[in-house]
Amino acid sequence: MNLIAGIDIGNSSTEVAIFRRTDGTWSAVSSSLYRTTGLKGTTENVPGIRNALERAVEKIDAPISELDLLLLNEAAPVIGDVAMETITETVVTESTMIGHDPSTPGGGGFGRGVVVDIDTDPAEIEAKSVVVLIPSSVDFASAASIINEWHTQGVDVQAAIMQKDDGVLVANRVEIEIPIVDEVREIDEIPMDQPAAVEVASSGRTIDQLSNPYGIATAFDLSSSETQKIIPVARALVGNKSAVVIKTPEGNVEERAIPAGSVRIIDGNGNSLAVDTDEGAEAIMDAVETAWPITDVEGERGTNIGGMLNRARAEMAEITGQDAESIRIRDLLAVNTLVPTEVAGAVAGEHRMEHAVGLASMVKTSELPMAQIAEKLESTLDTEVRIQGVEASMAVLGSLTTPGTDVPMALLDMGGGSTDAAFINEGRTVDSTHLAGAGDMVTMLIDSELGLDDRSLAERLKQQPLAKVQTLYSARHEDGTVHFFDEAVSADLYGRVVSLADDGSMEAVPTDHTVEEIRSVRRDAKESVFLTNARRALETVTPSENIRHLPFVVMVGRSALDFEIPEMISDALAEYGIVCGRGNVRGTEGPRNAVATGLVLSAVGGGEYLDFAIPEEMAAPIETTVGDVHE
Amino acid sequence: MSSGEESPVAIIVSLLAEESLLSEQIGYGIEEEGVPFRTHASHEDDPTVAAHEAACDSALRIGVGIMEEKIVLHHQRLPRNEPLFAVVDPSKSVARAIGTNAARLAKRTPLKPIET
Numbered sequence: 001m002n003l004i005a006g007i008d009i010g011n012s013s014t015e016v017a018i019f020r021r022t023d024g025t026w027s028a029v030s031s032s033l034y035r036t037t038g039l040k041g042t043t044e045n046v047p048g049i050r051n052a053l054e055r056a057v058e059k060i061d062a063p064i065s066e067l068d069l070l071l072l073n074e075a076a077p078v079i080g081d082v083a084m085e086t087i088t089e090t091v092v093t094e095s096t097m098i099g100h101d102p103s104t105p106g107g108g109g110f111g112r113g114v115v116v117d118i119d120t121d122p123a124e125i126e127a128k129s130v131v132v133l134i135p136s137s138v139d140f141a142s143a144a145s146i147i148n149e150w151h152t153q154g155v156d157v158q159a160a161i162m163q164k165d166d167g168v169l170v171a172n173r174v175e176i177e178i179p180i181v182d183e184v185r186e187i188d189e190i191p192m193d194q195p196a197a198v199e200v201a202s203s204g205r206t207i208d209q210l211s212n213p214y215g216i217a218t219a220f221d222l223s224s225s226e227t228q229k230i231i232p233v234a235r236a237l238v239g240n241k242s243a244v245v246i247k248t249p250e251g252n253v254e255e256r257a258i259p260a261g262s263v264r265i266i267d268g269n270g271n272s273l274a275v276d277t278d279e280g281a282e283a284i285m286d287a288v289e290t291a292w293p294i295t296d297v298e299g300e301r302g303t304n305i306g307g308m309l310n311r312a313r314a315e316m317a318e319i320t321g322q323d324a325e326s327i328r329i330r331d332l333l334a335v336n337t338l339v340p341t342e343v344a345g346a347v348a349g350e351h352r353m354e355h356a357v358g359l360a361s362m363v364k365t366s367e368l369p370m371a372q373i374a375e376k377l378e379s380t381l382d383t384e385v386r387i388q389g390v391e392a393s394m395a396v397l398g399s400l401t402t403p404g405t406d407v408p409m410a411l412l413d414m415g416g417g418s419t420d421a422a423f424i425n426e427g428r429t430v431d432s433t434h435l436a437g438a439g440d441m442v443t444m445l446i447d448s449e450l451g452l453d454d455r456s457l458a459e460r461l462k463q464q465p466l467a468k469v470q471t472l473y474s475a476r477h478e479d480g481t482v483h484f485f486d487e488a489v490s491a492d493l494y495g496r497v498v499s500l501a502d503d504g505s506m507e508a509v510p511t512d513h514t515v516e517e518i519r520s521v522r523r524d525a526k527e528s529v530f531l532t533n534a535r536r537a538l539e540t541v542t543p544s545e546n547i548r549h550l551p552f553v554v555m556v557g558r559s560a561l562d563f564e565i566p567e568m569i570s571d572a573l574a575e576y577g578i579v580c581g582r583g584n585v586r587g588t589e590g591p592r593n594a595v596a597t598g599l600v601l602s603a604v605g606g607g608e609y610l611d612f613a614i615p616e617e618m619a620a621p622i623e624t625t626v627g628d629v630h631e
Numbered sequence: 632m633s634s635g636e637e638s639p640v641a642i643i644v645s646l647l648a649e650e651s652l653l654s655e656q657i658g659y660g661i662e663e664e665g666v667p668f669r670t671h672a673s674h675e676d677d678p679t680v681a682a683h684e685a686a687c688d689s690a691l692r693i694g695v696g697i698m699e700e701k702i703v704l705h706h707q708r709l710p711r712n713e714p715l716f717a718v719v720d721p722s723k724s725v726a727r728a729i730g731t732n733a734a735r736l737a738k739r740t741p742l743k744p745i746e747t
Binding site for chain 2: 103104140165166167168169172470471472473488491492494495496
């Protein structure tokens with residue numbers, strides 16, 4: 001036997017390591033990576049395995065048939081899923097408009113008066129002061145001359161609200177200095193004959209009257225109890241360059257909590273702890289910690305969380321052929337977040353940041369039907385297939401080939417669906433854990449917090465650093481450095497925030513967010529998921545439950561390839577005096593290929609990579625040993 | 632009108648023909664964005680050359696060339712024969728969008744998409 005392949009089937013990719021024996025020593029000769037076909041742990045994985053193997057043998061000019069032995073791992077039967085539950089909402093009843101921020105409003109200052117249409121006969125205007133409404137049917141030149149005529153006739157025109165993007169054009173043609181808010185799409189929704197206030201800030205400033213509750217109270221002569229009710233309006237307008245507030249007789253803006261259902265967390269003794277989702281992430285995580293190790297979680301029917309938990313159970317049931325009722329949720333990660341939500345009843349498409357709770361769950365069963373995959377693979381390729389070891393142990397073995405590591409060591413495997421950790425002690429026994437929340441949860445948080453509603457865009461913003469195209473020939477990176485181009489950028493990138501792919505190519509971010517906003521959301525999402533989980537995971541696997549006692553932490557997995565997650569975790573763990581860094585399997589593979597490499601090492605006794613004898617229970621194929629994965 | 636006749640910092644619009652509906656729309660587009668511009672008559676016969684010359688004369692390095700049925704938006708640092716936009720027979724709204732983009736080029740904000 002001279003050529004062996006280790007195969008690691010992950011949720012998103014299948015990795016292969018090929019070792020060859022020359023002069024009695026085993027060394028790695030090829031590795032590869034291919035997209036996993038089908039759900040991890042099902043026979044649908046076989047085509048993906050075959051593709052990964054073909055890629056790997058191609059590099060050493062050998063046919064697949066030359067492989068003497070294929071090694072699979074007893075994959076951790078873990079599935080993660082994510083959901084979002086909004087817990088506050090803002091409702092505008094009647095048609096109180098709460099502000100609007102067009103790119104180029106006209107004029108400046110503050111005005112208040114009664115709303116009148118520009119078609120009105122000025123002789124019939126009874127109000128002392130007016131705010132003129134200009135629909136798109138009236139062009140800016142006519143609108144300006146009508147306002148000028150009204151002014152001459154003694155009508156006190158205080159402000160204008162218009163449908164088209166012509167605010168500056170009107171302002172430049174009227175004889176009086178008034179604020180003009182434009183680009184109000186649903187101008188028909190604005191009620192006539194009601195008092196309104198309009199404010200446009202001067203250049204470089206933001207509004208200060210309508211973003212102040214007492215400013216609104218002054219404009220509409222409100223009582224103290226009425227002033228309390230308009231606080232959400234004022235808060236929504238903070239930071240705007242322009243705004244309109246209209247008071248209708250029954251108009252009201254309300255900020256209220258929506259019942260988001262509850263989760264019941266069940267501990268090892270069968271006791272359950274119920275938490276209302278609207279109490280926020282801290283309350284949920286406190287309950288998880290109190291009940292740890294948890295044996296199941298139940299979500300209320302009809303809520304997003306309930307739906308997510310059922311989905312995770314159903315998916316696991318499908319893979320394992322077990323009854324969905326018997327599948328247990330083993331971990332929950334909750335994170336507080338803000339979600340931009342369109343205000344119900346508003347007329348210019350305004351958004352408010354509403355509070356929400358993002359959740360990730362993790363299900364785990366006793367084992368995946370790996371034997372079926374092994375059988376199918378054996379018959380497809382006509383090569384001996386063996387289930388060599390448990391995923392966590394194999395990952396530890398592979399990670400120990402990272403130069404500069406030694407036992408005892410902790411492994412942090414950061415994937416898409418779950419964050420896994422394993423610990424190997426001086427006696428070379430391995431303990432492991434799986435936690436809910438990883439890369440997919442970061443994507444969800446970025447998606448919802450930036451209001452993208454586009455997972456692939458969110459994924460791109462998670463993975464790629466940003467830049468702002470400043471001139472036709474230059475862009476400023478998010479770290480402040482400026483990059484110059486040989487050729488002019490295309491018109492669709494000009495002035496835009498762009499994401500930078502690994503090859504340096506730029507793609508526009510199709511939103512109005514600044515580089516700073518996106519960067520801050522991205523980093524917060526990564527920290528709230530991965531820093532929290534790194535601590536939780538390491539505390540669970542460290543024998544003393546004290547992270548300080550860990551000398552080495554090696555990070556592997558898809559999210560360890562991220563351009564900033566590993567350094568965030570290294571920074572956070574540095575205060576404990578731990579050596580923590582991204583793994584470099586076999587000194588060449590980076591944080592990839594740990595499990596595939598570990599599989600072969602366990603079968604061949606370390607090869608040229610490990611300077612210790614692999615304990616019997618880790619070296620023997622799985623059929624004759626009992627998996628030591630800790631529940 | 633704030634066509635910025637006196638301002639030394641301005642987009643320069645070069646008219647290869649009489650003032651028209653198109654040149655008016657270009658002006659409105661620039662004006663709504665709040666950027667100064669000035670127009671002058673040109674004797675060139677190629678709007679691209681005229682636009683690039685205008686861009687070279689402009690302190691903002693941005694020039695527009697307008698013929699009866701063609702509009703060109705140019706930047707001084709672009710190669711002379713590679714303008715940013717060159718539109719034949721534009722509608723009123725496209726002409727206005729070219730004006731908007733001339734101004735946004737000066738303000739370094741994202742441009743409006745132009746269907747050509």
